[in-house]
């Protein structure tokens with residue numbers, strides 16, 4: 142059996158609730174109606190009887206004198222007058238009236254069988270030991286009749302109500318669910334056709350469904366962006382790998398015609414350089430992807446950053462082109478970091494400072510701690526970066542000028558530096574003046590006390 146849709150369930154629920162509600166109101170009405178009908182009848186009996194009482198008096202001759210306002214039957218109320226001993230003096234009781242009922246002054250009772258009557262007696266005294274019993278009789282009204290009518294109407298109306306209510310509930314639920322249909326359709330289209338540019342695009346509004354749709358839209362937006370970035374990355378990576386591969390192949394072709402050992406040696410040197418570049422590139426790509434995907438587990442621990450910076454600076458191999466390095470490290474700066482990743486970050490900055498430094502230039506490394514942050518900066522007096530390129534140097538494979546990077550550059554170093562900084566909850570900033578030098582600074586949050 143097909144499972145019922147949420148729309149169907151909701152429609153059924155609303156219709157059912159409506160039915161229960163209507164039935165409850167009906168039951169309440171029936172109850173109230175019978176009570177009101179009975180109370181009205183009792184009030185009618187008492188008022189009519191009291192009106193008649195005031196019209197009864199004893200004449201001079203000892204007979205009863207009934208005034209003009211007296212009526213034996215009025216509004217269904219029978220008035221009967223009995224002697225003290227219970228003999229009927231005046232009035233005609235209805236045929237089905239209860240008989241032989243004892244008198245009770247001012248006491249309202251119900252008596253009789255199938256035709257029940259309200260009975261109310263009053264003792265009307267004319268003197269010390271003289272008086273009459275005045276009895277009022279009123280047939281207990283058939284509240285059931287009214288109730289029957291009500292139920293009749295209800296039985297007629299209820300099916301109509303169910304149909305109308307059901308249709309209204311369905312329309313309501315359907316319109317409330319329309320945005321969900323759009324969400325499902327958009328997600329489906331994206332899933333099947335990989336058309337990541339599709340959006341749900343609900344008109345702005347504050348309700349929950351609109352918020353859900355907006356959240357989905359921004360998720361699709363992010364998916365599209367990361368998908369595009371992925372595509373860009375793949376194309377960039379293959380492009381970057383193609384160049385050294387082409388050089389290697391060209392060298393191999395050339396080597397076939399080499400005649401002297403020197404020519405061989407040169408060709409092999411080129412091949413080795415290009416192969417190393419490829420190997421570096423692949424290694425860096427692998428690490429970056431792992432960082433991106435979070436598969437490269439950072440093992441964060443609180444440690445002495447001063448020690449790490451000092452050791453790395455001290456262990457720098459002889460820097461090229463007579464460049465010298467000075468380290469100004471504040472002692473005992475503790476931070477939470479991954480030793481391997483932090484070493485790679487610093488090494489990348491040092492490599493760049495050396496690669497883009499001027500002959501006989503300087504590199505200054507400084508580690509400082511302030512109340513707000515820990516700052517690690519690597520400054521050089523090299524060629525600097527043009528102001529309009531400062532934003533782009535963080536992009537994958539971006540090189541200000543491939544020629545000046547030499548064969549060692551891949552354009553991935555700074556991307557990784559930024560990734561590592563962010564992994565540590567920090568950020569990297571750069572200040573640079575073309576021709577004067579650059580300063581890269583890592584800002585890290587201080588270690589929790």
Ligand code: ADP
Pocket residue numbers: 493494497498521523524525526534535539540541542546549550551552553554555556578579
């Ligand atoms: P690369 O492998 O080319 O050095 P990076 O991502 O490390 O790639 O750097 C991107 C670009 O930023 C480099 O091509 C270079 O032009 C520029 N750059 C990075 N560091 C410096 C620096 N210290 N001085 C001048 N330019 C720099």
